[in-house]
Amino acid sequence: MNSDSLDSTKLSLCMSDYEWEQILVFFEKKFFAENEIIFNEGDSADFAAFILSGSVIIKKRTEFSDKYFVLSILDKGSFIGENFLVTYGEAKRNVSIIAKESTELALIDRKGWAKLLHDKPDLANKMLIFLLYAISCRLSSMNERLEAMF
Numbered sequence: 001m002n003s004d005s006l007d008s009t010k011l012s013l014c015m016s017d018y019e020w021e022q023i024l025v026f027f028e029k030k031f032f033a034e035n036e037i038i039f040n041e042g043d044s045a046d047f048a049a050f051i052l053s054g055s056v057i058i059k060k061r062t063e064f065s066d067k068y069f070v071l072s073i074l075d076k077g078s079f080i081g082e083n084f085l086v087t088y089g090e091a092k093r094n095v096s097i098i099a100k101e102s103t104e105l106a107l108i109d110r111k112g113w114a115k116l117l118h119d120k121p122d123l124a125n126k127m128l129i130f131l132l133y134a135i136s137c138r139l140s141s142m143n144e145r146l147e148a149m150f
Contacts, residue, residue, distance in 0.1 A: 048081035054103025
């Protein structure tokens with residue numbers, strides 16, 4: 001898999017292009033059509049993914065039947081399903097994600113993650129640092145959205 005597919009401005013925060021190319025060999029490409037469900041809230045958390053192209057909508061079910069709250073729209077270079085990387089056993093998805101447009105993902109499953117941790121521990125650590133940064137940015141953004149609502 002080629003790192004040119006990813007948004008280098010986001011990824012270069014903690015890794016070189018060469019390092020990302022080394023990590024991406026542990027991932028598998030998958031395409032999703034516009035409005036295709038990537039996963040639903042409550043599904044088993046069995047993979048995480050980088051968005052190579054396109055964008056996704058992250059939504060959370062409300063207390064009202066068939067009603068959702070849009071938490072975020074993420075695009076190229078973003079990472080989704082990250083809670084899978086730090087949970088063990090039968091973790092469940094806490095949000096639903098659908099493709100907003102034709103979207104290509106680079107997926108990593110538990111086997112790939114274990115192999116990355118074993119074969120390239122320094123790079124796996126750098127990837128986790130990137131994910132912590134991304135999660136921190138998302139949390140700040142959500143806080144700003146909540147402040148604007150009240």
